[in-house]
Structure formats: structure tokens, C-alpha cells
Amino acid sequence: EVQLVESGGDLVQPGRSLRLSCAASGFTFDDYVMHWVRQAPGKGLEWVSSIDWNSISIGYADSVKGRFTVSRDNAKNSLYLQMNSLRTDDTALYYCVKDLGGGAFDIWGLGTLLTVSS
Amino acid sequence: EIVLTQSPATLSVSPGEGATLSCRASQSVSSNLAWYHQKPGQAPRLLIYGASTRATGIPARFSGSGSGTEFTLTISSLQSEDFAVYYCQQYNNWPMYTFGQGTKLEIK
Numbered sequence: 001e002v003q004l005v006e007s008g009g010d011l012v013q014p015g016r017s018l019r020l021s022c023a024a025s026g027f028t029f030d031d032y033v034m035h036w037v038r039q040a041p042g043k044g045l046e047w048v049s050s051i052d053w054n055s056i057s058i059g060y061a062d063s064v065k066g067r068f069t070v071s072r073d074n075a076k077n078s079l080y081l082q083m084n085s086l087r088t089d090d091t092a093l094y095y096c097v098k099d100l101g102g103g104a105f106d107i108w109g110l111g112t113l114l115t116v117s118s
Numbered sequence: 119e120i121v122l123t124q125s126p127a128t129l130s131v132s133p134g135e136g137a138t139l140s141c142r143a144s145q146s147v148s149s150n151l152a153w154y155h156q157k158p159g160q161a162p163r164l165l166i167y168g169a170s171t172r173a174t175g176i177p178a179r180f181s182g183s184g185s186g187t188e189f190t191l192t193i194s195s196l197q198s199e200d201f202a203v204y205y206c207q208q209y210n211n212w213p214m215y216t217f218g219q220g221t222k223l224e225i226k
Contacts, residue, residue, distance in 0.1 A: 035215075044220045045154075045162065045205055050213040059213025062119070095161060103209025104152040104167035106174075111161060 002026035002107050004096045009112030016086055020112055022079040022096030027107075030054075030074035033099035036081050038092035039111070048094070049081065064090075086116045120144055120208050122218035130226040133196050139221045141189040141206035150210035153182055153191045155202040155223075162205065166191065193223075201225050 008020040020036075036048040049070040050059045058070055069082040079096055093111040100106035121144040131137045141151065149169040154162040164173040166182035169189060179194045193200055206218040 044203075045156075045207075045217040047207075047215040047217060050215065052213075057213060059215075061214075100164070100167060100173075102167070103150055103212065103215070104164055104173075105154070105162075105207070106164045106167075108161035108163070 002098070004098060004107055004109035006094060006096045006109045006112035009094065009114045011115045011117065012086055013118050014086060014088055014116055016116075017082070017084045018086065018114065020081040020083065020094055020096075020114070022109060024077045024079065024096075024098070027098070029072075029077040032101065034072060034079045035097040035099060035105060036070060036079075037095045037097050037105070037108075038090075039095070040089070040092040043092075046092070050099075051079070083114070086114075088116050090114060091116050119214065120147060120211060120216050122206050122208055122216055124204075124206055124218035124221045126221060127219075128222045128224060130224050131196055132226045133198060135196055137193045137196055137200075137223055139191040139193075139204050139223070141184075141191070141218050143187045143189070143208055146186045147208040147210035149185045150208055151182075151184070151189050152207045152209065153180075154205045154207065155200070156205065157199075157202045165204075196223075198225075 005023045035050045051070045067085045071080045095111045096109040097105040098107035123142045153166040156162040170182045
């Protein structure tokens with residue numbers, strides 16, 4: 001079964017850092033582009049970041065550029081999101097997402113909740 | 119940044135009836151558009167990609183059409199499990215993706 005399991009979400013103060021992780025299973029992880037998508041409470045979906053299979057091509061939403069860093073460890077079938085200088089508007093459920101192959105997002109994890117508050 | 123505008127914001131439909139949801143892009147995304155739905159407390163699920171191709175396991179009552187800047191998701195004969203929030207997403211500009219703001223499909 002194809003599965004993505006996020007972890008690392010927590011309650012943190014503004015300005016602090018946190019790293020999210022995503023464990024992938026059931027597919028050949030290093031064949032696929034991977035993404036992070038977030039959803040603030042009661043709001044819509046926001047694309048956060050993408051990373052290709054060999055970590056050469058990476059992209060970020062303007063709202064997180066310069067603060068967040070995406071990475072992957074293909075040997076561990078894992079995706080990461082290092083988040084620095086956190087702000088209250090980063091509060092959201094963060095989803096780890098697998099690319100279908102071409103850009104659509106076909107497999108989603110259940111998400112991990114980040115709350116940024118003093 | 120490509121902006122996707124979905125309409126209407128809320129659509130009230132009776133079970134068994136059909137529904138048409140729209141997504142407009144601020145510039146051409148070719149056919150690089152996907153549709154998802156999200157039920158409360160669940161992760162989004164891919165319905166349509168490539169503007170008109172149904173994802174694995176998606177019933178035939180879901181159909182997508184359009185290209186360029188105008189896209190439509192049509193759901194025929196709504197079932198109870200279809201009432202959810204629907205999002206469109208463009209993936210024409212790697213690696214800058216965007217979602218529409220969503221359309222809530224509710225039971226009339």
C-alpha cells in the first residue's frame with residue numbers, strides 16, 4: 001500500500017525553527033517528485049514546496065522562500081521540511097504529497113499540525 | 119504567479135442532480151490542471167488530471183474539460199459522498215504550483 005506519514009508538527013513560538021518529516025512506503029520513492037502542501041485552519045490549500053527526485057530542482061512558494069528548506073533522503077525514503085523564522089501565519093496542517101508524474105498530486109499523507117503561537 | 123479563480127464559492131444541489139464547477143486561470147496553463155475534493159477531516163483526493171483524465175478509482179460521473187484558461191468539472195447524478203470542497207490546481211509552471219480557493223458543494 002502506498003503511504004505517506006508526516007511527523008514533527010508541534011506548538012512553537014514565533015521566530016523558532018522546526019523540522020517536519022515524511023516517511024514514504026509502498027512505492028519507489030526516488031522515482032518521484034515530492035511536495036509539501038499546507039492548509040491553515042478553515043482555509044484552502046496552499047502549495048509550499050517541491051523537490052525533484054535528485055534534489056536538483058526545488059521550488060518554494062513566495063510566502064516561505066528564504067525561511068523554509070525542503071530536502072529528501074532517498075536511501076531512507078524520507079522527505080523533510082526545515083522551517084526557520086516561523087510566523088503565526090505558518091500555522092497549518094502540513095501535508096506530504098507524492099507527484100503522479102507530470103505535476104498532479106496523487107497521494108497525500110494525513111498531515112502534521114504546526115501551530116505557531118506565543 | 120498564476121492565479122486560479124473558482125466559481126461559484128458555494129453550490130447547493132440536491133442528491134441525484136448534476137453539478138458544474140468552474141476554474142479560471144489568469145494565464146494559460148495548457149491542460150496542466152487537476153481537480154481534487156476534500157471531505158471534512160480528510161486529506162484531499164485527486165479526481166482529474168490533465169484537465170480531463172480521471173484518476174485511478176474515480177467514478178465515471180466525474181468529468182473534466184477545458185484547456186488554456188477555462189476549465190470545468192462536471193459531476194453527474196450527485197451521490198451523498200460527493201458533497202465536499204473542490205479545488206482546482208495548476209501545474210504548468212514547475213516548480214510554482216497554485217490552487218484555486220475552492221468551491222463548497224453542499225446538499226440542497
